[in-house]
Amino acid sequence: MGTEHFLPFRKNAVISLCAGELPEEERESFAEFARMLAALAHYRFQARGDAVLDAYHLVDPAEDVRTVGTVTAKDRAVARETVEAELVALAEAAEFTRIDAAEIARAFAEDSLVKVRLAVEEEGIDTVMFFRRGVSQRTEEVKSLYGLRRRRIEFTNYAKVLVYIAFTDDAPSRPPGTSSVLLKLFQNVPRNDLEMLYPNVRVRMRTRDKLLIGVPAVISGIVVIATKLIASLGVLALLLAFWIGLRDESVHLDKTALVTLVAGLAAFGGYLWRQFSKFKNRKIKLMKSLSEHLYFRNLDNDAGVFHHLLGAAEEAEVNETLLAYHFLDTAENPLTAAELDERIESWFRRRWDTAFDFEIRDGLDKLRELDLLTENEHGRLGVVRLPEAKRRLDRRWDNLFRHNR
Structure with missing residues (x-):
């Protein structure tokens, strides 16, 4: 650079x-x-x-x-060409530097400072232009292991980042209630966080996030099966064998067996719901971090x-x-x-x-x-x-x- x-x-x-x-x-x-x-x-x-x-x-x-008069589709197309050409010229005159595709791709590949991995819905996006100004090296203290460990990391920071995105007319990724173009200016953007500036990004669970949810889920699932569902599995197996013809003798469900079966299924259903809620809450927490990150960095729009x-x-x-x-x-x-x-x-x-x-x-x-x-x-x-x-x-x-x- x-x-x-x-x-x-x-x-x-x-x-x-x-x-x-x-x-x-x-x-x-x-x-x-x-x-x-x-x-x-x-x-x-x-x-x-x-x-x-x-x-x-x-x-x-x-x-x-x-707007005075009738604006045709051709008028808008000509105006958009003027806007894009003048945007590039003014950005260069204001001493911004165009960010190439390789630098943006690297931002997607590397972890961001807010520990969010994102994916972009590129369908319907016609033109993308990123510009940067004011490059500096910074250090920041980040927490890990639930705040028990702190370490300082060095990263490249951009004082200002200009984003221009034009959508096709039928773009599914176009944010509701917006025009065919998106023009935004951000401040203090780490280079690894460039992907956050795209519209309609989706939060992807990092491997670490999946392990944080998955490992406890597997362990607690084994415990639930061993303590709550094991007694019901025998009854369910006999019923299934009778229904598919592998067993001639019918299964007699007394009150105790029925209560055991219902309690086991309820416990397992509650376990699945808790794991699903944990997954959703984790994604909501990550989206909240993303929103706060962008809110304090947005400098100007349109x-x-x-x-x-x-x-x-x-x-x-x-x-x-x-x-x-x-x-x-x-x-x-x-x-x-x-x-x-x-x-x-x-x-x-x-x-x-x-x-x-x-x-x-x-x-x-x-x-x-x-x-x-x-x-x-x-x-x-x-x-x-x-x-x-x-x-x-x-x-x-x-x-x-x-x-x-």
């Missing part, structure tokens, strides 16, 4: 870190430049968000929002996930652009893209104990789009000075709306 692109600092923190490297008289000017840059990014992402939320409303209409992604993608873009500008502006000489990339990454490793893979291409592309990047004849990069950079951003902001012109 390689280094993530995700930088675990908020936009305002990045502004403060960069401004702290400047002379005191330049810090306020840099902060103003950052606010102008963030305002332009916010305007662009707001328009992008309106478009994707309009498409998502056709795919998964909100109950409290009316259209709210897009609001979250839009905000995260906007912050990531501003951070990348600010860092690229700041380190080019403070460099003594023009830099190559590779030198700039290494300078930013090493600064975070050395000063803030943070390792990440900086998206140098995205930062430079944004500076070039804003007309803030310069390049000499040797391909080395620089930026326009801060006062001129602010003038260019201000002119771009003024030209967003040209009504009076």
